Amino acid sequence: MRLIITLFTAFTFISAQAGKAYTVIANPGEKAAHCIRINWHSDIDEKKMYCYYTECNDTDWINTKKVRPKQKLCTAYDSMYSKTSTGENIYENARFMRNTVEIKKLTPNTKYMYRIGDKPEEGEIRYFKTAPEKCTWTAAIISDFHAYTPLPKRVKSAMSMLSQLETQNKSDFDMILHVGDIIAWGGSYSFWKDLYEEPFFKKYMWAGLNGNHDNMDRTNKKNSNNFFRYANNNPQNGYNGEKGVCYHFTYGDALFIMLNNESMRSDEGLAKAQKWVKEVINKQKDTKFIIVMEHYQWFFGTDGKTSQYDRWKDIFDECSVDLAIAANNHIYARTNALYKGEETDGSRGTVYLQMPSSDNERGQELKDWTHNKDIIKYRWSEGAKTVGAMLMKASDNELLLTLYDRNGNAIDSVIVKAKQR
Numbered sequence: 001m002r003l004i005i006t007l008f009t010a011f012t013f014i015s016a017q018a019g020k021a022y023t024v025i026a027n028p029g030e031k032a033a034h035c036i037r038i039n040w041h042s043d044i045d046e047k048k049m050y051c052y053y054t055e056c057n058d059t060d061w062i063n064t065k066k067v068r069p070k071q072k073l074c075t076a077y078d079s080m081y082s083k084t085s086t087g088e089n090i091y092e093n094a095r096f097m098r099n100t101v102e103i104k105k106l107t108p109n110t111k112y113m114y115r116i117g118d119k120p121e122e123g124e125i126r127y128f129k130t131a132p133e134k135c136t137w138t139a140a141i142i143s144d145f146h147a148y149t150p151l152p153k154r155v156k157s158a159m160s161m162l163s164q165l166e167t168q169n170k171s172d173f174d175m176i177l178h179v180g181d182i183i184a185w186g187g188s189y190s191f192w193k194d195l196y197e198e199p200f201f202k203k204y205m206w207a208g209l210n211g212n213h214d215n216m217d218r219t220n221k222k223n224s225n226n227f228f229r230y231a232n233n234n235p236q237n238g239y240n241g242e243k244g245v246c247y248h249f250t251y252g253d254a255l256f257i258m259l260n261n262e263s264m265r266s267d268e269g270l271a272k273a274q275k276w277v278k279e280v281i282n283k284q285k286d287t288k289f290i291i292v293m294e295h296y297q298w299f300f301g302t303d304g305k306t307s308q309y310d311r312w313k314d315i316f317d318e319c320s321v322d323l324a325i326a327a328n329n330h331i332y333a334r335t336n337a338l339y340k341g342e343e344t345d346g347s348r349g350t351v352y353l354q355m356p357s358s359d360n361e362r363g364q365e366l367k368d369w370t371h372n373k374d375i376i377k378y379r380w381s382e383g384a385k386t387v388g389a390m391l392m393k394a395s396d397n398e399l400l401l402t403l404y405d406r407n408g409n410a411i412d413s414v415i416v417k418a419k420q421r
């Protein structure tokens with residue numbers, strides 16, 4: 001009897017809380033200058049909800065437009081073994097409606113505000129900015145902060161790092177990119193919901209990808225790319241089984257291709273992803289910058305040993321990929337432009353870089369640099385308590401990427417030159 005009572009009390013209702021819309025995020029449309037995609041969740045009986053939006057300079061919401069979402073019952077996170085913020089073991093009861101809207105025909109390079117509710121004056125005001133069609137833009141890049149509600153300092157460290165990047169940028173960014181592992185256990189719904197309440201999720205459009213932690217549940221037995229998929233509303237232009245997880249979008253003069261490592265563990269899975277990457281690049285020849293992002297590291301930052309670099313370098317050479325961004329290793333590592341395994345003057349080849357962690361907890365120490373000393377230009381880690389992130393500034397001729405530490409020290413930078421295709 002006591003066991004039954006314990007199990008009952010441990011079964012916590014996550015979704016039935018105040019606030020009609022939760023886990024709200026703005027993601028890019030395929031053409032991010034004109035299109036944005038918003039995801040939010042609501043209680044099952046909350047049928048009448050809309051997204052209201054207007055340009056930020058329409059301060060009285062005179063020209064507000066209203067969009068009805070597509071609604072679908074989501075049970076992907078239901079009954080997952082998890083933890084509360086106080087460390088109690090629970091099975092999360094997370095059944096809710098997933099709401100998605102795709103807003104098209106937006107004005108490029110424009111800041112918008114939006115609200116979610118059944119009336120235009122209801123709901124918290126959130127923001128996104130559309131991409132410029134050409135010219136300059138700035139993105140923050142952050143990774144591996146493993147949001148975990150029993151240890152809120154992880155998210156706090158990452159969000160402070162984003163504040164530091166705003167300070168260094170001397171103004172807002174145009175968007176935030178993440179390279180995965182933003183959640184400790186993607187199957188724990190309360191972790192996503194809690195994270196998305198952070199002001200940076202209300203202020204910016206986020207474009208991210210699925211890391212191994214976002215893909216796993218606490219038991220590591222019910223892993224799924226649905227956890228990442230249903231906490232976002234990404235473009236539906238990925239390949240079979242990866243729609244809404246793998247995707248591509250154009251932002252200014254750049255084409256971004258976002259990959260999912262969890263579906264590329266086998267040779268067959270890798271071949272499928274590489275076929276898709278080639279097709280996407282071949283269709284879009286007019287972009288100045290081709291940027292491919294995946295979670296797993298190009299090199300093991302500890303000693304420089306080759307990791308995913310070997311699996312991708314020939315494709316990147318063939319497709320003229322300019323910049324390859326990864327993470328996972330929790331150690332920053334960066335090359336200059338490489339072509340056929342050798343450094344170039346930057347007029348051809350791919351710059352490989354991998355992000356450090358940003359949670360002040362799960363970093364790792366550098367060891368003796370014994371491998372790839374000819375191609376890796378820089379490594380950086382603060383050990384277990386690492387916090388770092390990057391600013392990427394795009395101009396007509398180049399991308400300038402700078403790594404900062406939590407104190408605003410510029411640690412390393414690299415230029416990716418624009419190519420004529």
Ligand SMILES: [Fe+2]
Pocket residue numbers: 144146181213328329330
């Ligand atoms: Fe990680």
